[in-house]
Amino acid sequence: AQSVSQHNHHVILSEAASLELGCNYSYGGTVNLFWYVQYPGQHLQLLLKYFSGDPLVKGIKGFEAEFIKSKFSFNLRKPSVQWSDTAEYFCAVNAGAGRRALTFGSGTRLQVQP
Amino acid sequence: NAGVMQNPRHLVRRRGQEARLRCSPMKGHSHVYWYRQLPEEGLKFMVYLQKENIIDESGMPKERFSAEFPKEGPSILRIQQVVRGDSAAYFCASSPSRDRGYEQYFGPGTRLTVT
Numbered sequence: 001a002q003s004v005s006q007h008n009h010h011v012i013l014s015e016a017a018s019l020e021l022g023c024n025y026s027y028g029g030t031v032n033l034f035w036y037v038q039y040p041g042q043h044l045q046l047l048l049k050y051f052s053g054d055p056l057v058k059g060i061k062g063f064e065a066e067f068i069k070s071k072f073s074f075n076l077r078k079p080s081v082q083w084s085d086t087a088e089y090f091c092a093v094n095a096g097a098g099r100r101a102l103t104f105g106s107g108t109r110l111q112v113q114p
Numbered sequence: 115n116a117g118v119m120q121n122p123r124h125l126v127r128r129r130g131q132e133a134r135l136r137c138s139p140m141k142g143h144s145h146v147y148w149y150r151q152l153p154e155e156g157l158k159f160m161v162y163l164q165k166e167n168i169i170d171e172s173g174m175p176k177e178r179f180s181a182e183f184p185k186e187g188p189s190i191l192r193i194q195q196v197v198r199g200d201s202a203a204y205f206c207a208s209s210p211s212r213d214r215g216y217e218q219y220f221g222p223g224t225r226l227t228v229t
Contacts (some may be wrong), residue, residue, distance in 0.1 A: 009193070034216075043220050044220035045220075051216070052122070069204075078180065099170065100216065101147070101162060101172070102147075102218065104149075104157040
Protein backbone atom coordinates (compact mmCIF):
# COMPACT_ATOMS: atom_id res chain seq x y z
CA ALA A 1 0.00 0.00 0.00
CA GLN A 2 1.17 3.50 -0.70
CA SER A 3 2.27 5.77 2.12
CA VAL A 4 3.34 9.38 2.51
CA SER A 5 5.96 10.64 4.95
CA GLN A 6 6.33 14.19 6.13
CA HIS A 7 9.46 14.31 8.23
CA ASN A 8 8.97 17.67 9.91
CA HIS A 9 6.06 17.69 12.31
CA HIS A 10 6.53 21.21 13.61
CA VAL A 11 8.56 23.99 12.01
CA ILE A 12 9.12 27.44 13.49
CA LEU A 13 10.50 30.20 11.26
CA SER A 14 10.91 33.92 11.40
CA GLU A 15 9.29 36.09 8.76
CA ALA A 16 11.32 36.34 5.53
CA ALA A 17 13.04 33.01 6.17
CA SER A 18 12.99 30.42 3.43
CA LEU A 19 10.84 27.34 3.78
CA GLU A 20 11.25 23.77 2.62
CA LEU A 21 8.92 21.02 3.81
CA GLY A 22 9.80 17.46 2.94
CA CYS A 23 7.42 14.90 1.49
CA ASN A 24 8.32 11.37 0.41
CA TYR A 25 5.97 8.73 -0.88
CA SER A 26 6.22 5.03 -1.46
CA TYR A 27 4.73 3.86 -4.72
CA GLY A 28 6.54 2.64 -7.80
CA GLY A 29 4.05 3.61 -10.47
CA THR A 30 2.57 6.80 -11.83
CA VAL A 31 1.46 9.22 -9.14
CA ASN A 32 -0.41 12.47 -8.82
CA LEU A 33 0.92 14.70 -6.04
CA PHE A 34 -0.68 17.45 -4.01
CA TRP A 35 0.02 19.91 -1.24
CA TYR A 36 -2.89 21.12 0.84
CA VAL A 37 -2.90 23.85 3.48
CA GLN A 38 -5.19 24.24 6.47
CA TYR A 39 -5.17 27.70 8.05
CA PRO A 40 -6.31 27.95 11.67
CA GLY A 41 -10.05 27.44 11.87
CA GLN A 42 -10.43 26.85 8.16
CA HIS A 43 -10.76 23.84 5.93
CA LEU A 44 -8.23 22.23 3.64
CA GLN A 45 -7.32 24.20 0.54
CA LEU A 46 -5.32 23.01 -2.43
CA LEU A 47 -1.95 24.80 -2.70
CA LEU A 48 -0.63 23.05 -5.80
CA LYS A 49 -0.69 19.80 -7.70
CA TYR A 50 1.49 17.77 -10.03
CA PHE A 51 0.10 15.38 -12.62
CA SER A 52 2.76 15.31 -15.34
CA GLY A 53 5.14 17.55 -17.28
CA ASP A 54 7.44 20.12 -15.72
CA PRO A 55 8.48 18.70 -12.34
CA LEU A 56 8.66 22.17 -10.84
CA VAL A 57 5.11 23.33 -10.16
CA LYS A 58 3.99 26.69 -8.94
CA GLY A 59 0.99 27.13 -6.71
CA ILE A 60 -0.86 29.90 -4.99
CA LYS A 61 0.63 32.42 -2.56
CA GLY A 62 4.17 32.05 -3.85
CA PHE A 63 4.55 28.35 -3.05
CA GLU A 64 6.22 25.89 -5.37
CA ALA A 65 7.10 22.21 -5.24
CA GLU A 66 9.54 20.00 -7.08
CA PHE A 67 8.83 16.41 -8.05
CA ILE A 68 12.00 14.30 -8.02
CA LYS A 69 10.99 10.88 -9.27
CA SER A 70 14.29 9.18 -8.40
CA LYS A 71 13.92 10.28 -4.79
CA PHE A 72 10.15 9.71 -4.56
CA SER A 73 9.94 13.23 -3.22
CA PHE A 74 7.70 16.26 -3.65
CA ASN A 75 9.09 18.97 -1.40
CA LEU A 76 7.28 22.25 -0.84
CA ARG A 77 9.21 25.52 -0.92
CA LYS A 78 8.71 29.20 -0.45
CA PRO A 79 11.60 31.70 -0.65
CA SER A 80 10.28 34.09 1.99
CA VAL A 81 7.52 33.19 4.45
CA GLN A 82 5.04 35.58 5.99
CA TRP A 83 3.23 35.47 9.31
CA SER A 84 0.04 34.66 7.37
CA ASP A 85 1.62 31.37 6.21
CA THR A 86 1.16 29.97 9.71
CA ALA A 87 -0.88 26.84 9.06
CA GLU A 88 -0.72 23.08 8.78
CA TYR A 89 0.55 21.67 5.51
CA PHE A 90 -0.36 18.25 4.15
CA CYS A 91 1.25 16.36 1.32
CA ALA A 92 -1.02 13.90 -0.50
CA VAL A 93 -0.61 11.29 -3.18
CA ASN A 94 -3.00 9.60 -5.52
CA ALA A 95 -1.68 6.40 -7.02
CA GLY A 96 -3.03 3.37 -8.74
CA ALA A 97 -4.94 3.24 -11.94
CA GLY A 98 -8.53 4.30 -11.56
CA ARG A 99 -8.30 5.17 -7.89
CA ARG A 100 -9.35 8.58 -6.72
CA ALA A 101 -8.59 8.23 -3.01
CA LEU A 102 -5.88 10.51 -1.67
CA THR A 103 -3.26 9.23 0.77
CA PHE A 104 -2.15 12.00 3.12
CA GLY A 105 0.96 12.55 5.17
CA SER A 106 0.59 13.32 8.86
CA GLY A 107 1.07 17.04 8.28
CA THR A 108 3.60 19.72 9.18
CA ARG A 109 2.60 22.50 11.48
CA LEU A 110 4.32 25.73 10.41
CA GLN A 111 4.56 28.61 12.82
CA VAL A 112 5.91 31.89 11.45
CA GLN A 113 7.01 34.40 14.04
CA PRO A 114 6.76 38.10 13.19
CA ASN B 115 -20.23 30.35 -4.42
CA ALA B 116 -21.05 27.83 -1.71
CA GLY B 117 -18.36 25.31 -1.01
CA VAL B 118 -18.70 21.88 0.50
CA MET B 119 -20.98 22.03 3.52
CA GLN B 120 -20.79 19.69 6.46
CA ASN B 121 -23.00 19.52 9.49
CA PRO B 122 -22.93 19.42 12.30
CA ARG B 123 -19.54 21.01 12.84
CA HIS B 124 -19.28 19.48 16.29
CA LEU B 125 -21.05 16.37 17.51
CA VAL B 126 -20.91 14.80 20.94
CA ARG B 127 -22.17 11.27 21.43
CA ARG B 128 -22.11 8.83 24.32
CA ARG B 129 -20.70 5.38 23.79
CA GLY B 130 -23.25 3.14 22.11
CA GLN B 131 -25.18 5.94 20.41
CA GLU B 132 -25.37 6.56 16.68
CA ALA B 133 -23.65 9.41 14.88
CA ARG B 134 -24.88 10.82 11.57
CA LEU B 135 -22.64 13.18 9.66
CA ARG B 136 -23.92 15.04 6.63
CA CYS B 137 -22.11 16.42 3.62
CA SER B 138 -23.52 18.58 0.83
CA PRO B 139 -21.13 18.74 -2.12
CA MET B 140 -20.37 21.84 -4.12
CA LYS B 141 -22.97 22.79 -6.67
CA GLY B 142 -22.56 20.69 -9.78
CA HIS B 143 -20.45 18.04 -8.04
CA SER B 144 -21.73 14.49 -8.06
CA HIS B 145 -18.84 12.69 -6.38
CA VAL B 146 -18.18 12.64 -2.66
CA TYR B 147 -15.27 11.36 -0.58
CA TRP B 148 -15.09 10.85 3.17
CA TYR B 149 -11.84 11.02 5.14
CA ARG B 150 -11.13 10.61 8.85
CA GLN B 151 -8.41 12.41 10.77
CA LEU B 152 -7.40 10.95 14.10
CA PRO B 153 -5.48 13.18 16.55
CA GLU B 154 -1.90 13.86 15.42
CA GLU B 155 -2.43 11.94 12.16
CA GLY B 156 -3.11 12.80 8.55
CA LEU B 157 -6.41 12.30 6.81
CA LYS B 158 -7.24 8.72 5.93
CA PHE B 159 -9.55 7.82 3.09
CA MET B 160 -12.73 6.01 4.03
CA VAL B 161 -15.15 5.87 1.11
CA TYR B 162 -15.87 7.33 -2.32
CA LEU B 163 -19.44 7.66 -3.55
CA GLN B 164 -21.29 8.79 -6.60
CA LYS B 165 -25.01 9.47 -6.37
CA GLU B 166 -26.70 6.18 -5.43
CA ASN B 167 -23.43 4.25 -5.83
CA ILE B 168 -20.50 3.32 -3.65
CA ILE B 169 -17.44 3.41 -5.89
CA ASP B 170 -14.65 2.59 -3.43
CA GLU B 171 -15.12 1.65 0.21
CA SER B 172 -11.68 0.17 0.75
CA GLY B 173 -11.01 2.47 3.72
CA MET B 174 -14.25 1.86 5.61
CA PRO B 175 -14.12 -0.15 8.83
CA LYS B 176 -15.95 -3.42 8.29
CA GLU B 177 -18.42 -2.93 11.11
CA ARG B 178 -20.60 -0.09 12.39
CA PHE B 179 -19.74 2.34 9.58
CA SER B 180 -21.86 2.95 6.51
CA ALA B 181 -22.20 5.70 3.92
CA GLU B 182 -24.76 6.70 1.35
CA PHE B 183 -25.26 9.41 -1.22
CA PRO B 184 -28.90 9.37 -2.29
CA LYS B 185 -30.27 10.82 -5.49
CA GLU B 186 -31.63 13.76 -3.51
CA GLY B 187 -30.07 15.25 -0.43
CA PRO B 188 -26.69 15.16 1.22
CA SER B 189 -24.28 12.29 1.64
CA ILE B 190 -24.52 10.66 5.06
CA LEU B 191 -21.79 8.93 7.01
CA ARG B 192 -23.35 6.81 9.73
CA ILE B 193 -21.55 5.34 12.69
CA GLN B 194 -23.52 2.94 14.82
CA GLN B 195 -22.74 2.14 18.46
CA VAL B 196 -19.93 4.66 18.66
CA VAL B 197 -16.85 3.93 20.75
CA ARG B 198 -14.21 6.31 22.13
CA GLY B 199 -11.85 5.39 19.28
CA ASP B 200 -14.30 6.92 16.80
CA SER B 201 -13.50 10.39 18.17
CA ALA B 202 -11.94 12.20 15.24
CA ALA B 203 -12.49 14.87 12.63
CA TYR B 204 -14.43 13.62 9.63
CA PHE B 205 -13.89 15.49 6.38
CA CYS B 206 -15.92 15.33 3.24
CA ALA B 207 -14.64 16.34 -0.19
CA SER B 208 -16.40 16.59 -3.53
CA SER B 209 -15.36 16.57 -7.16
CA PRO B 210 -17.26 17.38 -10.36
CA SER B 211 -16.86 14.00 -11.99
CA ARG B 212 -14.86 10.79 -11.91
CA ASP B 213 -12.51 12.09 -14.59
CA ARG B 214 -11.82 15.10 -12.44
CA GLY B 215 -11.67 13.08 -9.26
CA TYR B 216 -8.27 14.52 -8.48
CA GLU B 217 -9.82 17.91 -7.94
CA GLN B 218 -11.18 17.38 -4.48
CA TYR B 219 -12.64 20.31 -2.59
CA PHE B 220 -12.87 19.84 1.14
CA GLY B 221 -15.50 20.84 3.65
CA PRO B 222 -14.79 22.24 7.13
CA GLY B 223 -15.14 18.87 8.82
CA THR B 224 -17.25 17.45 11.63
CA ARG B 225 -15.49 16.92 14.94
CA LEU B 226 -16.97 13.90 16.66
CA THR B 227 -16.36 13.43 20.36
CA VAL B 228 -17.44 10.22 22.02
CA THR B 229 -17.79 10.40 25.79
